[in-house]
Amino acid sequence: MKNNIKTIILIVLIFIFIIIIIHQQILLKKLHNKVKVAFVYIGDIGDFGWTYAHEAGRIQLRNNFKNLEIIYRESVSPENFTNIVKDLIEKEKCKIIVSTSYSFDSYVIKLADLYPDIYFLSCAGMTAKKNLIPYFIDVYQIYYLNGLISGGLSKNGKVGYIGGYKIPELIRHINAFTIGLKEVNPDAQVFIYWLNSWYSPIKTSNIAQKMIEQNIDIIAYTEDSSSIPTTCQKYYEKTGRKVYTFSHYSPMDKFGSDVIVSGQLVNWGLIYTNLFSKILSGKIEPKLHYWFANSNAAIFGKNYSCMISDEAKEILKNKKIKINSKVTNLYDYIIQRYDQIKDPLISFDPFTGPLYSNKNELKILNKERAGLKDLLTMDWFVPSIFEIDY
Template sequence: MKKILSILIIAVLLLSITGCSTSSKNTESKDKKVKVGFIYVGPIGDGGYTYAHDQGRLYLEKELGVQTIYKESVKEDKAEVEKVVEDMIDQGATIIFGTSFGFQEGLLASAKKHPEIKFLHCSGYETAENMGQYFGKIEQIRYLTGIVAGLKTKTNKIGYVAAFPIPEVIRGINAFTLGVKSVNKNATVKVVWTNTWYDPAKEKDAAIALIDDKCDVITQHQDTAGPQQAAESRGVYSIGYNSDMSKTAPKANMTSAVWNWGPYYVKTVKAIMDGTWKSGKYWGGIEDGVVDIAPLTDVAPENAKELVEKAKEEIKSGKLNIFTGPIKDQSGKVRVEAGKVMSDDEVWNMDYFIEGVEGTIPQK
């Protein structure tokens, strides 16, 4: 009897120890914070593209309580990106967002090397089992801002400071021009390339060159407010990009095409934490809230607000698809037949300028 009692006591003690161990492990698992890394092409103080992504990072921290780390001004170079990724993994990051097109090659190589890490790349096209793509239909907002520009111009010459001749930039220029043409058939959009995402001085100089060529409205696909400041200094009007740039050029800026990355970052990280995330390509529009137009300022045309709100609701509801034919290219060739709607794939890979755009697309 004493022997049986001794065995029972030992068994109870073992169960108690095991229970404590399991409880400790569970507590550690719950207390362990997820760490998310962000790789930026510019500084977070650029007032534009990187700033918008960083606002999304801060929103993610606030909403989910996860830890985040970031690296600013990373070169679009495969070896450099891989180096930054390795450093972030050493710091404990298990989810990494690369926020610029030129990071794609480095992120893909890192994804193959680290299958246990989840990678998300902004604006590219390559995917892997542990690497997804994400972007937004900012061209919808480009169209709306084009309406504002088309109503405002007196010279019928609108300047567009553009970064690189890639489909992301090209389709934005075309969408903006379609918006301009929807309210002003006589206006044209002149493009100047800078071949940089972030160079405030170069962006400003490009805008000044357009203003000297009688462009009285300036817009941009650049990461800083340089073109806005050029417009302000020369007494013409402007439309910003990435974030609301009205404060940087209060006398010139009429509105901006803006990004709202926060909800996407929260949704994606939550799915990874829940184990429900799957690699794929996300391309959200107005209906998702990832893209939007900043409030029109006092220097915008009086009748612009009504027309913009009407078009915005039609795009949101699906009634208006901005890339609906007939659409001709610069040479007058019909690229989209009357009544036909371009597919997402056709829009995503757009490599030509439409009628109404002045400028050329450099050959690779």
């Protein structure tokens, strides 16, 4: 009897798998010759951050696939997303929709059911269907490296962080950054301000200025503009005092040539080339496609050719740190950690236990690493993180 049940279950699973393959092949046949694709952006392609980086990826994808006709819509609010996508499908005849924001995900899920013959890609989404492919590249490990840098550069241990929304992705960024920061300076503190917006350049600049006035001497961030490097650079030119910051998703040297020390960058073109190669060959799997910092698409640096500014490098080389009873300079230690993170097996990860929350709750057990589910649902802060308002 048990063997019969197992056989039936196996047959059902095989049948489901065959149905998925057949459906994907039907979709593939409909992607004839010139395939029309639409990218939908939550921000302006000139934001020099998140949307700018995705737009660079779109252009790289277009150059790599001559059979793709790729259009885009920018500055799309979540409330308008559904109507705009319907127009792209029904009027523009797009066969593939690329949704590039976490804020669109709940709408994408419904649209995928409404249009079963259209492929949807959802950046930072988690729900997979036969025609819905969630994807993401996580750079929290690079935030950890920039936390190490900040620990060596901050003179008073007061670090600011400006975030778009309080979601697991940004909590990962902040926690990893703080772990690196406190590894160098155990007394350091991180002060977070939530914008509740991905792109508010004026507000972001005002908050950065207020942080500077409160003697914060490093500002990290996850939001979509170049406002923070611009604000820190202007402050330096006016006062001669440097408040260090980072490039985010795209190189931002021209906005903060004297104050940007490193950054976390993403080459979305590599991600999109990978995904579209699988879609167009009919080999895409209906699952979450996830990359970490060991991917070539994740880049540690202030730009694509410089990891750490010359000024910061000299300071870090003269900063001694004791690790497992051995003394080394901080710059060499950062490079060592970077090599471990870039290792195909990721031989080091900042979310390795024991890790406690700021409420003294054990979140990751000793010698264990946070799994993907832990990362995607992270809703707690490590110690020494404080949320502020102005």
